[in-house]
Amino acid sequence: MSAWVTSAWIRTQPPPSWCSTARCHCATRGQRSSRRRSRTGEGKRMSLPNTVRVRFAPSPTGMLHVGGLRSALFNWLFARHSGGTFILRIEDTDRKRYDPRALPDLLESLRWLGLDWDEGPEVGGEYGPYFQSQRTHLYGQYARQLLDSGDAYYCFCTSARQAGGNPEQTSHRGAATGYDRRCRTLDARAAAERVAEGESAVIRLKMPLEGRTTFHDLIRGDISVDNGIQDDVVLLKSDGYPTYHLANVVDDHLMRITHIMRADEWIATAPRHVQLYKALGWQMPAIAHLPVVLDPSGKGKMSKRKKVAADGRVLPVHVRDFREAGYLPEALFNFLALIGWHYDDHTELMTRQEIVDRFSIERINPAAAAFNYAKLDNFNGVYIRGLTVEELTDRLMPFVVRAGFHADRQTLLRITPLVRERMERLDQIAGLVDFFFAEQLADYDPLELIPKKADAAEACRLLASARELLAGVEPFDHDSIERALRGLAERLDVKAGQLFQPIRVAVCGRLVAPPLFGTLEVMGRECALKRIDQALGNLAALAPLAG
RNA sequence: GCCCUCAUCGUCUAGCGGUCUAGGACGUGGCCCUUUCAAGGCCAAAACACGGGUUCGAGUCCCGUUGAGGGCACCA
Structure with missing residues (x-):
């Protein structure tokens, strides 16, 4: 018997004795009255049973950007805070958008920030493989199970027809713009025969047509949506690969995930996931939707497009860009932790360990937050000034070399104290010391x-x-x-x-x-x-x- | 268009019905320090979106409006 505790237990039982402090995830918004702040023994890690299993599950379609990194960070913080397991899973089920440069960049970026994973690529684990492309047989198996139980059906409609062929469906009866369920009523046996004969098809989830689906979000409380407006999502694509909806549910279940912490943009599809768990007869993990990271202007979520500051500087959006711009990982770590989360009303500068010790889901703010580069720069400056001359010199060296200066460490060691208080980013070293070289x-x-x-x-x-x-x-x-x-x-x-x-x-x-x-x-x-x-x-x- | 979510200084936020003439941080302005620039110190301006309730009392609870964000793919 594994040590895994089902989320049913988590949701229906009162917090156990080891959960008495306010920092534990067991306190949700609905249980606020029982929440008390406890600052005693802050530095000591509670000895929790190893029940928490969380994952960061990015899709390797491009360079990792700060929004993704923030999601990874919160999952990592929750795992480390509770003595749980942080899993890295690669959701590479989209062959069209697959980018071979993405995985190395991802691993490098996570390591740069110090987010180590307990299971996943390069480290393995007992619930692998951790690449969804290597798990396709599992998804097919569960899709068939859903077909057999009548919770899913074959659909032969072409994507072209669904995309534009049905303008009248968009307005009436408050239905979403999605699929019109044309194939839902097809005879199952006949459909299976067509597939056997080689006709191309996808498998869709048969959403209930009536009623509402309600789920509890750890950050926002109960969220409830009419079933009728949820269209029948594709579970298995015609190429045999699963969509996110299926793969995510199957893997979270099989990998014994206890808490899903993912971006806000998934809220809308969560009811489908709830129905999927139900159809599969599985207990859904506890779930928390993280506030999105907004563009510095506060208008729209942080995109991967290049941002240009008022002074003409290109602002970094990908994690690698932050590194190249001379941001310290510890500064970005601290800053990112504070986007949507806080500790108290005045503490902002915290060490990694302090943040781990203090992190809690109930202190996550549900509102979306703009990314404030000026404040990040300030944090970075503080962290730079906190470095010893030796440390700073070593971190500065690559930037000096990149600027084309022929500097040796001994010389730079003497220059560093002169410029330490004048930098907010390491890349500014070039403009500060050029005349020396x-x-x-x-x-x-x-x-x-x-x-x-x-x-x-x-x-x-x-x-x-x-x-x-x-x-x-x-x-x-x-x-x-x-x-x-x-x-x-x-x-x-x-x-x-x-x-x-x-x-x-x-x-x-x-x-x-x-x-x-x-x-x-x-x-x-x-x-x-x-x-x-x-x-x-x-x-x-x-x-x-x-x- | 439909659905969902959110709503305190420009930005990140504190606030869990009385302790709020609303606290902190970044940014901004001023002063001090000072060889320039920084760093540091001090001070200042700056917010409860609006309208209804509930209550002895509302930034805090409820409803509505407005605004913002997200979603509505064989992408995740």
Whole structure:
């Protein structure tokens, strides 16, 4: 006897003793009165019996995007929180849209975020195979069972006829626009013969025509739909592959899934799944429909199409894009957990373990949520600043290499502290440190060498004095440079900023740059003096009479 | 068109009938710090969609309206 507990048990029994804290999934909206917050022993994992089995079941039709990743994350969090099992199942039943690049991308993306699966591709498990394309015999078997029990029927209508051939069916009697059930009344034996003779057919579910189907959603409460408006969905396609509806039900049952957590967009078809479970004589798992992730504008769900920010930057939508844009997986993990879920009224920054410990279905907000890139950037900046110099340097290295800079780790290790507080994304490193690696500074406006309330001659005087001083500073490090330069400003009777601006522009080629003394130290005396000489030349050209 | 779902600052959210003159975060504006830019600190503006009920009392419960989102494939 397996340790699996049926959802009937979950739904009809009062929460058992091990379920007394508020964080357990057993508390649903309908049982709110019994819910109490308990913050004691937060760090300790409850020792639950291993009953929870959840799955993430993507279709390998393209690169994994954030919406999918969020669904995976919530399932993973629920599994890890409750000491359950997280299963990865590949729903590759659509041969037309199959993309061979999708699976590697999926596995890589999940691993990047740290979502490890207990059963699934590359790790196996006792309920495999975990690719639906390798389980087709099962679906055919259950489709036949449904045929035999009279809960399904063969349909010979062409997809063309269903798609456009029946305009009048769309309006009357409040019926959905779907299939008109033409083949539902065909004689079953006759239909079977036609199939035996090689005629192409699909198998459809015979939905009840009367009554309502009601199911309990863990996040939204009871949802109820008229049976009459649900059309008879295709269970098995003419190519012998199952549709999502059949495959999903069969596999969730066979794989002993206890909780289905899937995106909002499945609500509409859930009643069919309920009927399918009923027809098959199976107990349906508990179910929760996750709020969809909306486009940053809040209009429409996050699509896979490229998004462009106001500043022209292409916003990432695929998980791999986030990685390439320099988002830290731990930052995205934290941020994504907060789309549709919260812990309390003020805690947002949490470690992975804290989120696992605190996650609960009853704190999932049913409303759809827009994806706020600005906030993600902020989170990412916080996580970047939380890294040690060594860690950050190692993560920065690939981006520096990608930018084409010939940097060694030792040099980057010295640059990192200068830019750590100035980055929200790792890909911004290129624009921050380019002048360290450029042989020749990019052209800049020489007028920038001239501080406010000064002219070219004055700038020239300041820069020349600084050059002379820097040539002799020993050692050429942050503290000595600072002491020397501040002393010079005093002697010259100018404000520090007046003196530093020309130097900054001379050595960095721009007005905005990392802190000056550290920059000079890392850059080295030779390079700094060379650039100051060039700047002096630029100034002379600007005001030939000033010299 | 039909069905389903949802509805608190621009955005993510807290809120489980009185503790809400509605709290936090991002973003925005201002000030402080300061060699530029950041980071950090402080302050500010900013929301209960609307209309009816229920109740001594409603952001919180009910109904309706409106709005938004999702679905209506031999895709998942």
